[in-house]
Amino acid sequence: MASFSAALVALLVASCAAAAAATTFDVGDGHGWQTGLDYTTWTSDKTFAVGDTLVFNYTSKAHTVTEVNKSGYDACSGGNSLSNDDSGATTITLTTPGVHYFICDVAGHCAGGMKLAVTVTVAGGSTTGGTIPAGAAGASLVPAMSAIVVAAAAGALVPLALFC
Ligand SMILES: [Cu+2]
Numbered sequence: 001m002a003s004f005s006a007a008l009v010a011l012l013v014a015s016c017a018a019a020a021a022a023t024t025f026d027v028g029d030g031h032g033w034q035t036g037l038d039y040t041t042w043t044s045d046k047t048f049a050v051g052d053t054l055v056f057n058y059t060s061k062a063h064t065v066t067e068v069n070k071s072g073y074d075a076c077s078g079g080n081s082l083s084n085d086d087s088g089a090t091t092i093t094l095t096t097p098g099v100h101y102f103i104c105d106v107a108g109h110c111a112g113g114m115k116l117a118v119t120v121t122v123a124g125g126s127t128t129g130g131t132i133p134a135g136a137a138g139a140s141l142v143p144a145m146s147a148i149v150v151a152a153a154a155g156a157l158v159p160l161a162l163f164c
Contacts, residue, residue, distance in 0.1 A: 022051040022123075027116065032057040033065065033090075033104070035112035043116065049123040053093045056102075060088030063114065066105040067092070073115055078105035094120045 025046065028037050033056040056065045067082040078084065083092075084105065094100060097120050104114035 022053065023049070024053045024055060027054055027056045033063055033114065034058060035104075035109050035114055037113050039113065039116040043118055048094060048118045048120045050094055050097055050120055051123050052120070053091060054102075054118070056090040056092070058088055061086050062088075062106070063109060064105040065090035065092070066103050068101050068103055070099070070101060073101035073103060073117060076103055076110035076115065078103060081105070094118070096120065097122050 025048070027033055028039065028042060031037055058065075064078070064084055064086045066078040066084045068078055069080065069082070072078060072080055092100075092102070099117055099119050102116045102118075103110040106114075
C-alpha cells in the first residue's frame, strides 16, 4: 500500500502542476514587437489561457503596447486605451477570458502590422460559452480528472485538497 500511495502522490503532484502551468509567450518570438510582422499569423498556432503571460520586447519609447477594445483594434486607435506602456519590455498577464486586443499607438505602426488579438480561454478547459479550440484545453483536463477519480477511490480527497 505504501508504494501505491507514493505513486498516487506523485500522480497528484504531476497533475496539479500540469493544471496550474502557465505559459509565457514572447510576442513575435525572436522578432519581438515591431512593424512588418503579421501577429495574426503568430497567434494562429497558439492557445492562450487565463494565467498565461505575454512579453513584448522592443526598443524603449520606440513603440507602445496599448491594450484597446475591439473598435480601437479595428480602427488602430489608442484613444480609449485600457492600458499603455512603452518601457521596452511590457509584460501582460492574461487574467480574464475573451479576446484581448493590443496595438502600437505610434502613428502608422498599427497599420504597419503592430496589432495583436489573442483569444484567451479559461485555464483547465472549462468553457464560458465560447470558442475553445479543439484539443489543447481538453488534453490537460483529462489527466487531472482521472487523478481526482483515482484519489476519490483511494479515499485520498484530503491529501488532494492539500496539494491543489
Ligand atoms: Cu510601434
